[in-house]
Amino acid sequence: MTMDAVFQIIVGGLTLGSTYALAAIGLSLTYGTMGMFNMAHGVLMTIGAYSAYVAASILGLPLFVGFAFALLVGMVTGGLLHLLVVRYMLDTPRFEINVIVVTAGVAILLEDLILKQFGAYPFRQPVQLAGSLRIGEVTVTAQNLVTFAVAFVLISATAWVLLRTRFGRAIRATAMDREAAMLMGVNADRTFLHVLLIAGGLAAAAGVLISAQTTLSPAMGTNPLLRAFVICVFAGLGSVGGAGIAAILLGLFEVAIQYTLGVQYGFPFMLGLVVVVIIFRPAGLFGHTVVERK
Amino acid sequence: MNTLGKHFAIAALLVLSLAVLPALITERYLLGEVVVFMIWAVVAMHWNVLTGYAGVFSLGQMLFFACGAYAMAMLSHYYDVSPWVGMPIGGAVAAAVAFFIGLACLRLSTAYVALLTLAVAYMVYTLIITESGCISNEGGRCQRLFGGTTGFSRIEDFGFRPLLRGNWILGNYYVVLGAFAISISAALVIIHGRLGLAFRALDDSTAYAAARGLNRVRYRLIAFVVTAFFTGFIGAVQAIHFRSAGPSLFDFSTLLFVLSMVIVGGLRTTWGPVLGAALMMMLLEVGKSVGDIRNTLIGLSLVLVVVLMPGGLMGLIETLFGRLWTRSRKEG
Amino acid sequence: MSLLEAKGLFAGYGRIRVLFDVDITLEAGHVTALVGPNGHGKSTLLKALAGLVRARSETLEFAGRPLPRRASDRALAGLTLVPQGDRLFTGMSVQENLLMGAYRRNEPVDDLLAHVYDLFPRLKERRSQSASSLSGGERRMVGLGRGIMAGGALMMIDEPSLGLSPLLIEQVYEAIETMAGEGMSIFVVEESPKRIESVARSVLLMDSGRIAWKGDMSGFWQSDVAQQVYLGA
Numbered sequence: 112m113t114m115d116a117v118f119q120i121i122v123g124g125l126t127l128g129s130t131y132a133l134a135a136i137g138l139s140l141t142y143g144t145m146g147m148f149n150m151a152h153g154v155l156m157t158i159g160a161y162s163a164y165v166a167a168s169i170l171g172l173p174l175f176v177g178f179a180f181a182l183l184v185g186m187v188t189g190g191l192l193h194l195l196v197v198r199y200m201l202d203t204p205r206f207e208i209n210v211i212v213v214t215a216g217v218a219i220l221l222e223d224l225i226l227k228q229f230g231a232y233p234f235r236q237p238v239q240l241a242g243s244l245r246i247g248e249v250t251v252t253a254q255n256l257v258t259f260a261v262a263f264v265l266i267s268a269t270a271w272v273l274l275r276t277r278f279g280r281a282i283r284a285t286a287m288d289r290e291a292a293m294l295m296g297v298n299a300d301r302t303f304l305h306v307l308l309i310a311g312g313l314a315a316a317a318g319v320l321i322s323a324q325t326t327l328s329p330a331m332g333t334n335p336l337l338r339a340f341v342i343c344v345f346a347g348l349g350s351v352g353g354a355g356i357a358a359i360l361l362g363l364f365e366v367a368i369q370y371t372l373g374v375q376y377g378f379p380f381m382l383g384l385v386v387v388v389i390i391f392r393p394a395g396l397f398g399h400t401v402v403e404r405k
Numbered sequence: 406m407n408t409l410g411k412h413f414a415i416a417a418l419l420v421l422s423l424a425v426l427p428a429l430i431t432e433r434y435l436l437g438e439v440v441v442f443m444i445w446a447v448v449a450m451h452w453n454v455l456t457g458y459a460g461v462f463s464l465g466q467m468l469f470f471a472c473g474a475y476a477m478a479m480l481s482h483y484y485d486v487s488p489w490v491g492m493p494i495g496g497a498v499a500a501a502v503a504f505f506i507g508l509a510c511l512r513l514s515t516a517y518v519a520l521l522t523l524a525v526a527y528m529v530y531t532l533i534i535t536e537s538g539c540i541s542n543e544g545g546r547c548q549r550l551f552g553g554t555t556g557f558s559r560i561e562d563f564g565f566r567p568l569l570r571g572n573w574i575l576g577n578y579y580v581v582l583g584a585f586a587i588s589i590s591a592a593l594v595i596i597h598g599r600l601g602l603a604f605r606a607l608d609d610s611t612a613y614a615a616a617r618g619l620n621r622v623r624y625r626l627i628a629f630v631v632t633a634f635f636t637g638f639i640g641a642v643q644a645i646h647f648r649s650a651g652p653s654l655f656d657f658s659t660l661l662f663v664l665s666m667v668i669v670g671g672l673r674t675t676w677g678p679v680l681g682a683a684l685m686m687m688l689l690e691v692g693k694s695v696g697d698i699r700n701t702l703i704g705l706s707l708v709l710v711v712v713l714m715p716g717g718l719m720g721l722i723e724t725l726f727g728r729l730w731t732r733s734r735k736e737g
Numbered sequence: 738m739s740l741l742e743a744k745g746l747f748a749g750y751g752r753i754r755v756l757f758d759v760d761i762t763l764e765a766g767h768v769t770a771l772v773g774p775n776g777h778g779k780s781t782l783l784k785a786l787a788g789l790v791r792a793r794s795e796t797l798e799f800a801g802r803p804l805p806r807r808a809s810d811r812a813l814a815g816l817t818l819v820p821q822g823d824r825l826f827t828g829m830s831v832q833e834n835l836l837m838g839a840y841r842r843n844e845p846v847d848d849l850l851a852h853v854y855d856l857f858p859r860l861k862e863r864r865s866q867s868a869s870s871l872s873g874g875e876r877r878m879v880g881l882g883r884g885i886m887a888g889g890a891l892m893m894i895d896e897p898s899l900g901l902s903p904l905l906i907e908q909v910y911e912a913i914e915t916m917a918g919e920g921m922s923i924f925v926v927e928e929s930p931k932r933i934e935s936v937a938r939s940v941l942l943m944d945s946g947r948i949a950w951k952g953d954m955s956g957f958w959q960s961d962v963a964q965q966v967y968l969g970a
Contacts, residue, residue: 216708223704291825297809344517386521389513
């Protein structure tokens with residue numbers, strides 16, 4: 112393999128990995144804080160992608176505004192998911208199973224609505240940048256750079272909020288010990304709302320970036336959702352920082368496999384690697400609990 | 406009569422009424438729908454055994470179903486294996502696949518199992534539809550090992566067409582009914598037999614069960630493999646009935662359709678999934694007359710039932726009867 | 738005026754009733770002890786007051802106002818519970834734990850933090866260490882420190898001596914005595930009245946989910962009930 116090929120893999124892997132990271136940390140945060148495995152996370156990405164399209168193409172807003180609009184719609188959808196559905200299920204028996212069922216139901220419902228509204232045929236995401244630069248034999252598109260930059264900024268901002276603010280501390284405290292957090296005055300219900308707002312926004316951003324690399328289609332969320340799931344398992348469900356690192360690693364790994372063996376083998380190999388990891392470390396790479404609470 | 410005996414009586418009654426049903430309806434479409442109902446009811450019932458009773462929430466049930474269907478189709482396509490032989494083999498293939506997936510993930514907690522089974526199913530689906538090489542090229546038609554995006558069609562059926570002519574579906578109907586009877590009996594034996602007892606012990610208290618020498622992972626694996634066997638078995642039956650198997654079996658909406666049967670009928674109730682299968686099929690049939698709202702209906706049913714009626718219909722019925730029962734005892 | 742007043746309080750877990758018709762009145766500015774044998778509802782009473790266990794009562798007033806329903810709102814109102822077994826946020830540092838204690842306060846908390854570090858110098862040394870790396874005694878200090886950081890009107894402490902060595906128990910009670918000396922209102926659960934007699938002014942004795950005796954600490958040992966429960970007379 113030439114140096115150029117290695118460099119090309121790194122560029123591709125970092126771009127892919129940073130979108131995965133964006134998709135995965137919201138999912139991990141939701142699971143870590145609420146024990147909620149959100150099957151609707153993928154459709155939140157789809158909603159984000161279509162919102163950006165609506166804002167840019169139909170309403171004719173500038174690209175940046177289109178992106179912000181997508182974020183907003185994702186947050187609102189995440190918030191509504193909590194307010195209309197999830198909050199009524201908290202503290203019910205078999206919550207972990209039921210919430211998977213419910214969010215899967217929400218996912219298929221919303222996906223169907225998008226399908227009815229926009230049709231099944233894939234089309235191009237207008238919210239993206241054209242142009243590229245060449246370094247030797249290696250092509251780096253402007254969209255590559257934007258993807259990486261946007262993911263970096265959003266993930267850093269999320270990390271800052273979680274680690275450095277009173278608001279973020281309350282979220283982490285709730286994740287670690289919900290009852291103890293309540294004794295400090297943290298309203299768990301409102302914290303869960305905040306978590307789904309954040310996760311919705313991050314998912315929507317990931318959706319815009321993913322659709323810019325591929326296309327817009329109603330089912331576009333399924334693939335990144337499963338990858339995000341796999342990344343979270345790899346890192347240890349609920350380990351938010353770990354999910355970010357795992358996403359970059361797995362992104363690089365997947366692009367390397369795609370480049371050397373063929374595109375269709377990317378996901379199978381990634382999954383194989385993850386299965387091997389959890390056989391030896393059931394809690395994942397960065398997790399510390401084998402979350403089998405009984 | 407003990408619980409198992411009581412449920413076998415119900416099962417006998419159900420099978421008997423399904424057996425006389427063709428005397429009442431002769432329309433082929435309706436009979437075909439009842440056949441589909443029986444197939445889904447088996448998948449739903451075994452899913453409930455696994456999730457409701459053994460506590461393993463798998464999202465890989467359609468993978469096992471597809472394993473059976475594909476095994477049958479491929480054996481028939483490549484080796485002309487008779488359906489009667491292929492059906493149990495389909496089940497065995499599904500069970501073997503389940504065994505390896507189970508070894509890898511059943512030590513993990515609920516969400517992990519759900520996610521990994523789903524991911525494996527999706528991976529298999531991706532591999533099937535992206536397969537690029539041809540193993541043969543008959544008349545310019547590329548035959549992929551796993552059938553590619555089109556799958557397998559026109560495989561050999563039970564052979565009732567030359568025998569019964571226009572009434573061939575009756576032959577299929579009774580074969581499926583037989584498979585249905587066997588599969589639900591197996592489910593009843595698991596739920597109300599010794600295995601079910603072990604599941605209950607494990608569910609009540611892991612520590613106590615461990616002290617009694619019950620190994621949680623082992624019992625989960627047994628449940629996983631046995632239910633996969635019957636899911637694959639009925640998958641093979643379905644492939645023969647429709648004479649085809651293809652990647653559409655992996656559709657997420659199909660998975661959720663069967664899940665909605667379990668949930669609407671009532672998780673952890675013996676007959677809930679069968680009731681749920683009937684109800685969901687009727688609901689979608691009514692929906693068809695309104696328009697293409699299948700997925701909307703499935704999604705709405707899942708959300709509404711879990712949030713408003715977490716025990717499903719059977720759960721609701723049990724609670725209502727339970728209340729009547731205690732009231733009547735108090736009054737009496 | 739009394740700081741906390743509960744009348745006719747019943748509580749339990751699901752169908753299991755634990756507390757029956759409990760009447761308590763806590764005065765501001767001193768330490769009240771809740772003593773009694775294990776498994777008779779002492780912790781449940783604290784949890785019921787904190788809002789973690791469902792309870793119903795005729796009156797439940799705190800600082801002259803009815804207590805809100807949610808546990809988090811009660812904490813915000815200034816009713817602080819230092820739970821049994823510390824329940825620290827193990828993924829956070831010592832200082833972050835203490836800051837979580839002050840979650841209800843919107844103003845800067847540097848003074849309070851300094852105060853807690855004065856009281857427990859060990860914690861200052863370990864402030865950036867993860868709470869999961871602490872010893873049992875240090876964890877207890879963080880738990881108490883978190884309670885102090887809340888700066889509420891009443892601090893309820895559930896078995897501060899649980900699982901500690903005699904030397905550490907002494908230290909913990911010294912800290913509680915210091916806090917009491919500063920005029921804090923404290924309601925502390927303790928199995929053994931001996932440990933608390935020098936700190937507490939009044940005492941409640943709980944037996945089988947009911948308050949069996951209440952009064953001044955000085956009169957406690959003379960009471961029939963105390964003799965029955967503790968001396969087997």
